[in-house]
Amino acid sequence: MANPIYKPVESSNISALAYDGAIGYVQFNNGRRFGYTMPKSLFDQLMAAKSKGSFFAKAIKGKCDVAFTGWKCDNSPCERDAIYVGRPANDPSILAFKVCRECTKEGRFHGINFSVIEDIKR
Numbered sequence: 508m509a510n511p512i513y514k515p516v517e518s519s520n521i522s523a524l525a526y527d528g529a530i531g532y533v534q535f536n537n538g539r540r541f542g543y544t545m546p547k548s549l550f551d552q553l554m555a556a557k558s559k560g561s562f563f564a565k566a567i568k569g570k571c572d573v574a575f576t577g578w579k580c581d582n583s584p585c586e587r588d589a590i591y592v593g594r595p596a597n598d599p600s601i602l603a604f605k606v607c608r609e610c611t612k613e614g615r616f617h618g619i620n621f622s623v624i625e626d627i628k629r
């Protein structure tokens with residue numbers, strides 16, 4: 508991932524925004540950062556919106572793919588950005604883990620087959 512430059516914004520739940528490489532980055536007031544795949548034109552609309560929180564909820568959340576979550580893949584030693592939460596299909600002793608797109612394709616996590624994958628909660 509590139510290093511996006513965040514610009515502070517005034518909003519009740521968003522504190523900063525950045526755009527880089529076809530990804531719009533949103534930093535929430537709790538400090539969590541997420542990236543969503545979106546065209547620059549949509550990001551510009553978000554940046555210009557009077558209520559950025561409302562625009563985000565209406566036009567981006569659940570509509571644009573999550574591209575960055577600020578989390579690293581838990582499948583050590585993988586260091587890629589996680590974009591999914593996974594749960595092993597047949598081992599309830601393992602709680603949810605964060606996993607990157609590439610490890611998801613491989614379908615194995617710490618040597619355990621898994622099949623249940625959810626998008627990161629948005």
Ligand SMILES: [Zn+2]
Nearest residue numbers: 580585607610
């Ligand atoms: Zn991984």
